[in-house]
Amino acid sequence: MSKEEICTHLGDDYDRYLGAIVPPIFQNSLFTRKTQNHGYVYTRISNPTTEIAERKIAALEEGEAARCFSSGMGAISAGIMYWVAQNTHVVCVKSAYGPAREFLSSYLAAFGVEVTFVSGESLEEIEQVVRPNTKLLYLESPSSHIFAMQDLQAVADFARARGIGTLIDNTWATPLYQNPLRYGIDMVVHSASKYLGGHSDIIGGVLIGSAEAMERIAYKERALFGSVMDPHQSWLLLRGLRTLPVRMKQHQESAMTVAAFLESHPKVERVFYPGLPSHPGYELGRKQLAGYTGLISFVPRAEDQAIRDMIPKLRYFEHGPSWGGFESLIVDVGVGISEEASRSTGIPHGLVRISVGLERAETLMADLDQALNTLP
Template sequence: MTDGVQGFETLAIHAGQDADPATGAVITPIHQTSTYRQPTVGELPGGYDYSRAGNPTRTALEECLAALEGGVRGLAFASGMAATDTLLRTVCKPGDHIVIPNDAYGGTYRLIARVLDRWGLEFTAVPLSDVDGVRAALRPNTKLIWCETPTNPLLGIADVTALAGIAREAGVQLVVDNTFASPYLQQPLILGADVVVHSTTKYVGGHSDVVGGAIIVRNAQLGEDLAFHQKSMGAISGPFDSWLALRGLKTLAVRMERHCDNAESIVELLSNHSAAAEIFYPGLESHPGHEIAAKQMRRYGGMVSFRVKGGQQAAVQVCNRAKLFTLAESLGGVESLIEHPGLMTHASVAGSELQVPDDLIRLSVGIESVEDLRADLLQALG
């Protein structure tokens, strides 16, 4: 059905999602089964034998994600961290080294620094906007560069094409966590990355009702290796979770446009408010990564971070006073969220080189009426 189709919105609705041949259902069914009948030993009419190894609903999601990111294969997992863990254990072995951002997501840092370190994985944290610094951080045992762009929570921007060039020169792989941008705003594989990772919990699912993760690759052999580890390690996306993520993809484009519209309005408000000491948003011309973001992103996203005058106590008070902005972890849903990264999502990096400012607030700007969001933020800022 999608042969020759290039439009993102069309692929999101149709890629991997032909009408059900048994019933004609236009929406992919939830194949809520653990196993499949074999007419004779080893005969698999649909190609499935056990749902840890493969499930038709999960296959539809994986094919759709691969199409949207421009990859050759997608794999869906139980969470973004399950995807991250499987990827690192597939590509790396004990004694290997990786380069990570110096403002990486706290959960990624925790996995690498406190779990995989006992497995023997080494890492160096550097600002990925410093291309020369990334090159200098590479070692003979480096296996990959782990990139977030925009980063969580400081919304730093990395030049994916430049990092891909460094990775090719060094014979290592470039992995991009594309969660903040979503495949609608940015396609790292097309920019030269080797692997894309998502927490599909966020913008892909889009409704705060599912936890999931994904890996999309440009190399078929790596896809086979990951599929083997996915089956062997078992942290797969279940049928219903896959169906929810697939449903979310259908409206991703229209949701992201509204997220971006609302975020830009919130940034404008903060830019004119005396309580905001510093604003992190790649759409601002003053943002150090603005020119690169303009080159590699369709728009600048729905995430906004800012520092407030008055330190941690003032930041906590703003979070507590918000009403329409729900005080909660996570991001990317239709509802707006507010949080204090230092005490919530990024508490795991406290005391490390990745520690975030204690006066920082992170907003996930939803798709509500922007005037209501502005009014709530104004009263929260006091």
């Protein structure tokens, strides 16, 4: 099945649902079994609506199984807990999503779990910090602010040879444009609140990996912490997944055009976009990415306050930190950032990030142009 057909049709079972073209929301906590056992007991463990989303996403990621969570962070923390134990060590890329880094560095410290942050640019760097008790390499490639990348094949081979697990946040690329399990990465996580949902109306997360790992997670990390996806959320996720390929095609086409426009703009100092040859990860991306999505970062040629003043002048970019929806957004992530924060995350001073939505690229470029031209 192609990815398009997985998104539109995998999991269809019209006879099971009275011929309904869209499967119903099983909005119930309990499944009874007085006369017949249908294989479901309680929605915290499994639910037929959620299972369709899980089957689609597992197939898209080329994994054996998937489990949906109430948020991306629910999936990230469950995935990390699957790999770690008391007094173990994790290596994490410093460009990873902030709350994931915080979960590792501050929350898990209380349980004796230690973390070392690396740039992820070379295996030598990882080799230097790995310890006998290292249990997990936590990756995010491309990352969501500067789109830092790790060589997935090399890191997976390195970790496998040492019995270390690998977990990657693949939210930026979506399962359409990168499939880390192909390279031997053990587990993939997505925030479904971004492109998978695509309409800025759900918070959700997904873990994908071996059937054995996902079964354990369903009964341990997901059932015991309880961050399971709600059936209505799953239904909205399914609706989003049906149009994922056409949305991503549009996001990619527009973002490529907007990124090239920004790179040639006199008020822009530097652009970060993995689809541009100027991006440090461009060559690696050509090996492991099948496409590029709608996030672009750039550093305007201006002081902090001037950048802040420019943002409200944009008509089509709302100011907010999320991304991956139908709407265009901007966030001043590196404006006013401290030296320490810039060093520890790799986010350059003055960086702003835009999420290119589904508006026309020409409209967005005209909007960016008029706002940038107000900079002194």
